[in-house]
Amino acid sequence: MDRKHIGNLIRIARKMTGLSQMKLAEEIGVSYQQVQKYETGVSEISISRLSQIAQALNMPVSGFIFDKEKTMVCESPGFYGALSDDEIELLKHFRSLKNKKVKEGLLTAVKGIAGLQGKRPKKKTKPRSIRQREGETRVS
Template sequence: MMSHKPQTKTPNAIDVHVGSRIRLQRTLKGMSQTTLAEGLGVTFQQVQKYEKGTNRVGSSRLQAIASILGVPVAWFFEEGPVSSSTSQGSEAGAGREITQFLNSVEGLSLNRAFVKIQDDKIRRKIVDVVKALAREPSE
């Protein structure tokens, strides 16, 4: 007799990546999960599952998400997991850093404020200050 253990399925790495990109673009637009869900005709819980990668997004649904969020479908796959034959090396690592930064509350807040600064000289000075702070040992 077979034992019937509940199987916990791990989400596919690509599904997780696409979900994180959906969340990133949604938050960059300042859109709630509920608003996106209403546009798709699903519950906000379904959007949560898409964003975590626990539910796979079908192609027609991904097209609808892309349309609502104003990005091409291919955007959701950028900087994602790649096979060794198409590895992009350090470029993919940099992309992940950017995604992690923009997925953090501080990163998103800093990005929103930074892009509102019109003066290029001030923007460069802010970058210099952040670089200097990053070199200092924390106390």
């Protein structure tokens, strides 16, 4: 994810909409020379700036972002950005609990249940601290 590439995308998008560096610049509130640096990859672009640019060019921010192997954007259970319905429900009801002790207890209960899996019932193993989630689509 390098600056040069993003800069290129910006430049292309800008030309597509028929804006000059100058026009875009004053829309996002910087000098046009600065826009130049964005496009050529000299300056690093912050998220908020990119957001402004995307808005000025009528494009989604995600249009400039690319995860490696962009296939997993929709799936990804191991990513909180998209909470599943189950998880939302869980959270919702957990939140409704007014008694702090109950919440606390419930949490440890869930922890306990979660800690159960992967443990072989036969052999007595040392408690594994935190398990790495397995069977998950790795992002990197």
